[in-house]
Amino acid sequence: MKHSPAMAQSPIRIIGIDPGLRRMGWGIVESLGSSLRFVAAGTITSDGKADLASRLCQLHDGLADIVHKWQPHEASVEITFVNKDAGATLKLGQARGIAMLVPARSGLPVAEYAPNAVKKAVIGVGHGDKKQIQMMLRVLMPKARYDSDDAADALAIAICHANNRVGDVARRALMRAI
Numbered sequence: 001m002k003h004s005p006a007m008a009q010s011p012i013r014i015i016g017i018d019p020g021l022r023r024m025g026w027g028i029v030e031s032l033g034s035s036l037r038f039v040a041a042g043t044i045t046s047d048g049k050a051d052l053a054s055r056l057c058q059l060h061d062g063l064a065d066i067v068h069k070w071q072p073h074e075a076s077v078e079i080t081f082v083n084k085d086a087g088a089t090l091k092l093g094q095a096r097g098i099a100m101l102v103p104a105r106s107g108l109p110v111a112e113y114a115p116n117a118v119k120k121a122v123i124g125v126g127h128g129d130k131k132q133i134q135m136m137l138r139v140l141m142p143k144a145r146y147d148s149d150d151a152a153d154a155l156a157i158a159i160c161h162a163n164n165r166v167g168d169v170a171r172r173a174l175m176r177a178i
Contacts (some may be wrong), residue, residue, distance in 0.1 A: 012165070013039065015072040015103065016158030017063070018150045019080060019096040024059050025150025028070050029141070031162035040070060041146040041155050051093065056069060056098055063102040075103035075110045076161035079151070107118060113160050118153075121160035 009031035018025035018081035027041035044062035067075075077099045080092050103110050116126035122140070123132045134152050137144050138158065146152045 011037070012162070013065065013070065013072045014158045014161050014165075015070065015075045015105075015108075016154040016156065016161065017075065017077045017099040018153040018157060019077060019092065019099040020150060021055060021059070021091045022046060023148060023150045024063065024095060024099060025146075025148060026063065026066055027144075027146065027151055027158050028072055029154030029155065029162060030159045031165070035094035036141060036153070036159060036162055038141040038144040041144065041151040042066070043148040043151050052094070053116040056094060058100045060094055060102060062108075063098065067102055067108075072103070072108060073164065074161065075108045076101075076157050077110060077112050078157050079112050079114045080170060081115075102168070111164070111166070112162050113157060117164075118156050118160040119162045122156045124152050 002044075009032075011032040013030050014026045016029070023026050024044040025041070026044065028039040030037040030039055043163065044059055044060040044066070048055075076078060077096065080089075080096055084090050095126070100110050114122075119128045119133065120126045122136050130152065133156050134149075137146075137152055137155055141155070143156060146155060
């Protein structure tokens with residue numbers, strides 16, 4: 001379900017995705033102006049004993065089910081950086097590809113955010129730990145429930161997009177007016 005300008009006064013449903021090969025966190029919020037409402041969150045897991053292609057299929061199918069069930073309007077994915085283990089980085093990149101492909105194939109715009117931008121949007125500074133993020137999630141959305149650190153991170157990614165998209169919408173409107 002795509003969002004149209006005629007629906008401007010309706011809440012925007014945003015899915016945040018924290019990519020991972022073992023665990024892919026997802027979190028959905030609704031944004032209307034500056035208010036946020038928790039919708040759902042969870043974790044998609046792949047079978048660590050299966051081959052890589054099978055694990056990627058498990059992540060794809062799980063995320064496709066989530067997108068189909070919850071019908072978000074927009075998606076946001078965390079950018080991952082290279083680490084010391086090139087093999088692990090490559091596998092994470094493949095999982096990240098799934099995290100971007102599934103919403104894009106459903107017609108959703110997909111935004112990407114660096115981890116520091118996500119932390120700044122949620123806790124106010126670009127450096128912090130998972131406990132600080134989860135504490136702020138409880139403040140921002142007391143009804144939020146999540147089953148893993150990955151799902152909590154995904155909610156933070158969705159909040160980051162909700163905060164940033166307001167500025168993006170205003171910039172696009174301004175550009176149309178010029």
